[in-house]
Amino acid sequence: MEPNEHTFPKKATTYVAFSQDGNELLVNLGSEQVYLFDINNARRPVLVESFIIQHNHGYREGETKHTPKNGTTASCSSGSNGTIEPQQQLPKKVLRIKEMANNHVNNGEYSSAVELYNSAIALCPNSAILYSNRAAALMRRCWAGDTYAAIKDCYKAIKLDSGHVKSHFRLAKGLMDIKRAREAHECLLYFKDKFPKHAESHAVFLLQKDINVALETMETQPDEVDEDGQSGSALERQSRSTALDYSCRFLGHCNTTTDIKEANFLGPDANFVAAGSDDGSLFIWCRKSGNIIRCLRGDESIVNCVQLHPTMFLLATSGIEAVVRLWSPRPEDGQCEARAVAEPGAAAAANQQRMRSDPFEAMLLNISFAGGGD
Template sequence: MSTNGVSNGVSNGLHLHSNGFRLPESKGCISPQVELPPYLERVKQQANEAFACQQWTQAIQLYSQAVQKAPHNAMLYGNRAAAYMKRKWDGDHYDALRDCLKAISLNPCHLKAHFRLARCLFELKYVAEALECLDDFKGKFPEQAHSSACDALGRDITAALFSKSDGEEKKAAGGGGGPVRLRSTSRKDSISEDEMVLRERSYDYQFRYCGHCNTTTDIKEANFFGSNAQYIVSGSDDGSFFIWEKETTNLVRVLQGDESIVNCLQPHPSYCFLATSGIDPVVRLWNPRPESEDLTGRVVEDMEGASQANQRRMNANPLEAMLLDMGYRITGLSSGGAGASDDEDSAEGQVQCRPS
């Protein structure tokens, strides 16, 4: 779910600088040093430790807390981009791309942000744009042009750009393997001119809230909640409803609102009450409890596990989706797990997807 965008963080197109990827010149420049207050430095260190332990969501939430307090610190955006790239949930590479652009706008000499931008474009299937961005990176940072990480990304882009020739070329070659030709695979090539105009006029989302799932019904409500509308609430196909902090987008609570699906949520206009309904023939009312009281059985303790299960649900094949709807829990989430790795990180060299 997002604001000024579309659901579950999938944007309606790239929103980049008007001059494409010709970013500010950075040769010979000196990176501006923006010191963090001691308490934010501790938050950043905690986020770095979570990243080192491959706890990507926790790292993202901690970086987001720091970004809210220090919105002009390029290093925080660059580090959060690295965590998004490692987690690999739906929409994460696009959020990482946005963070890279923000980091570069704050610090044109941010080497890792430049490189991660090229990687994000490649992962988003903007292959021709990724090649342009990588060439721009090599020009700005010539000492990194032949690093192992840069070479690995270059090989990935080249492999994506090359394709086997069509049937006529194969036939002309006598039915053999056929020549290999290089072609541009810019995503813009497959978009109509009218759609390009609409995308250029569209607005990108400002905040992105993820963890819930919406694949079964099309009436999921999202609403503001709290005395100052400081929270966002939304239903989900797993029978839960999710509560996020509005400004940081961090998930703060997951509650079981239905045995099947939560579709509707409405806050009381004056009192701290929330009404939810779904497939069950009941409407449930929710209000805060004193901290001294025992938590009810409807609190979902493993919020990370619930969010990962919903990621799997949104990308499941029909059989898996049916089993999930029947209440079965399918293990082995393929993306963003503890064993996830990519060529960029496995390669040695200064340009790596690690926080600063």
């Protein structure tokens, strides 16, 4: 949970499911999103990568300057993005998607932009500019966990193109947005040393000012957290220190009301993910892109249980109603599914509002949405 989010209700995992090969774990987190963990290849969450620390505190203190393993250098080309090496040209289809996403960002339609960037990245997963642009859209959309996801995107972009100026700046900005001033200071220090032509920009000046104020506040005002910004018992801090980061997340559903809210893999190759929601919907995501591909009205109130048949493509859902609904593929005869939600994006945005509300407000939202349809 990001520091600027509400602290109620408490986070709790409502359901976990292993992939068929046992290598991945799907976790439905209460008051949050659905997360996918790669059990064998997961790594610890890192807010400041080692190459930044080595750059700031290595040769600056008299050590010989070495080129980090990821290829980062202290030079900067005169290109518009400051890229050191020319990046691959995007395929025409991906370029069109990127341009559409950029237009959505310019119009303030950040969710639509994120969805399009997701699709573009699924088609072209080695493009730094796509990750960097998605990071910018995520930071502006500001749904639960978006800023941390943007930080991950910035690091991915930097790994693909170590000289991408905007990615480095957005990294520092994202860290400051989640109130990690020390980490933001390290990244901005690295940015200014690596890209001196951009170090005096107004945006950098404003960010440095915010960081300085936050650092001074941390020094003068005692707080109740430890030096890593973590509160809680020693056991909890120990558990956090060994925690592993997620590989993918799926957004749109709401999981605040009931103690059991299932999420499961779908398809023979687990290419899809499904979960119930407090708004009575069944959400289905494309695993590769993370986009919602289907949203169905599964219950008049809440969908709790989502189970796939072991041998047939048959899905069972249940919730508050005294019925179990079965779902299976229909013929492509052009007929519309009566229970399909017409605007999944609007439903996802409403669910984000639910999860940021207090429990009483969420209950009123559920009542209003349940009784608002004709």
